[in-house]
Amino acid sequence: MASLPDDVRDALRPLLPPSHSIVHAEHLTDLWAGYGAIFRLTLSSAPPPSSSSSPPPSRYTLILKYIDAPAPSSSSSLSSERKRISYVVETNFYARFRTRLPADVHAPSLVGTALTSRGGRATLLTDLRDGFPEFAEKRATLSPSQVHLAVEWLAKYHATFSGLAQRVDLDDFFPPPSVPSSSPSGTDDGDRTGLWRQGGYTYLSTRLSELAAIAPTSKWGRLGLHKDSPLPYAIDWCLRSPRLRSRLTLCHGDVKAANMAFSSPSSSSSSAGQAVAFYDFQYPGLSLGVQDLAKFFATSIPTSLLSPSASADELLKMYHDILIDALPLDQLGIRDAHEARTQWYPLADLEADFDLALVAWTCFLAGWSGGFWGNVAWLTDRAERLLCDEAWTAAVLQRWRHEGKGEMPDGS
Template structure:
């Protein structure tokens, strides 16, 4: 059976109960490493008179290779598709109209004999209303940047007061830990305990490579400090959500998108309205962790700073203006207080963590700006003392294990 026919059959089976007949299926892209495909579906009501309206939908069809028990990357992908399906089946409908996302039409989830899981979702076609697609590793226009910040601050603000109602036992743990306890079938789980895919607990091999790269300036992030832990480990401990007990950032935890970049959004023609998609890495975290990637990978450098970027850079007016826009809207949407000094501390900590991932994985985006900002942050005694104190408190709660 050809992939296209398979997608057609799946779409037909899912849309038939809705009184819809599939007219066409076009493959938009294949998923990473042959894990499936994304297709545009056109459908009409059944029976279909000549004047019937044609509906456009998106089918995400997941047909992964067999389970690989000790492959963290493979396991992360399988779990991420299940997290995304949970988001669309359960969480998306809770969002108010001013925080638009695609709407779920139908979905299916089927364990297979080889230990893998096949999944499919049909969602509304965002491009019908938001026709301008973000491009891969491309910067946004200033108008689009402001719209993206407004969407993120609203999304984070909406979920911030609601996160405490999530069952901690149903959150998805780091991949290898999760598969050891629950297997690859996470249907009883919700979103990631730790949103995103760059956090240190699942990037130990990259961290080890950075620790061995003594010629790199950022090797210093892996060297031990007074606490016998590295700056990277200390930062990760402060940012990491926990299933139980106290954490330095617990009261500020919200639901984050987890993979914020221009490629994962559409905008209106004017750029004044934006909608995000691709919720595979949605989970708990600080909203500034989403901003760190957005600012580095999709915001024009001219919006962050003027002129050539020096080697060491404090926060400039442009960066502050964007952060204040986010911060004000976040507080308004959530109804929660967030002291500016605490917010900036969280922001700077998120930048250091994001640089750790880029230094170990590969730099892209506003690299010079990110490195200059982190050099300045690491020089600050106030920041260093605060992050050390928070990490030490977290370590006590975690039974002397910082990660």
């Protein structure tokens, strides 16, 4: 049995009903750079004893995410600041945004969160293992039906939050860690209750060192992906500035198979025989939904589903169809699904945005110390074809210069 620090146990007590107690703590994993740990807690729900025939206490499990990140300082690195803020964002997501999800868009639910006496944070979440025992990180690959479930989940999730940028106070959202806070002096990160102003963790303003690592004479540098080329900045601007701002939604921010869990086929009434739940919401923020799709396709989809006979375009069309059907049309001021499909976000526009997202992901990996991973051949082939297309690059640059006035990302 893992040992929970006394301050963590003390913080958890007010979050539990009086008759519930922790009987076991299983250490699941440590967090990045020793910033805490995740535990599976077994709890006992014991009614007050009334007679010798009282039923035995019932037991259930919850997930404890214990955060003990160091306070920010002048010596903090960009990576440490990004990760520290991500834990605050994750708590905010479960507290304020998780409840907006439709019943069939599954994710852990927040039980409660509290600060410990030593300044850490203890967050209790429902345990996905109860309804979703098949964790994708333990599989060699996803099945085609599981890929379809994940695409459906993403489409409904993105539909739910479409137009969010026009309905929230962005001053309450976190800027990139490299950008000074615009909040009044003295406002602490913990006072913010929003998410990231820009979702994900590989966008350009927070990855300028990776861009600088791409040599202009390298393969990707010769194709225009390096710090002295305008192309990476143009691509980044186009992704941040869709033709209709209401197309911006809330991305998950780290979509990969390792952040999914599936129900047992016999325990779900879905058409595919299973249901999927997503977890690890550390990087949700404003974004185009295709940026989630780009990472998912490039890292986690079986290559057989990306072949010419079963192309990514079919999955994009499936996503688009579900997205349109699930949109909150009234909130977006759209008359009907036909208008949404043909004017608000035509499939051709979504496919064009997906191409931008793939090249942006390629640009990050080309300069990242970890290098390329996932469906490397498919990704690099598709990105290279786009970058070699002079008409494509000219159109991206023209839009950036004409509409974006050549705007550069913060920190560049």
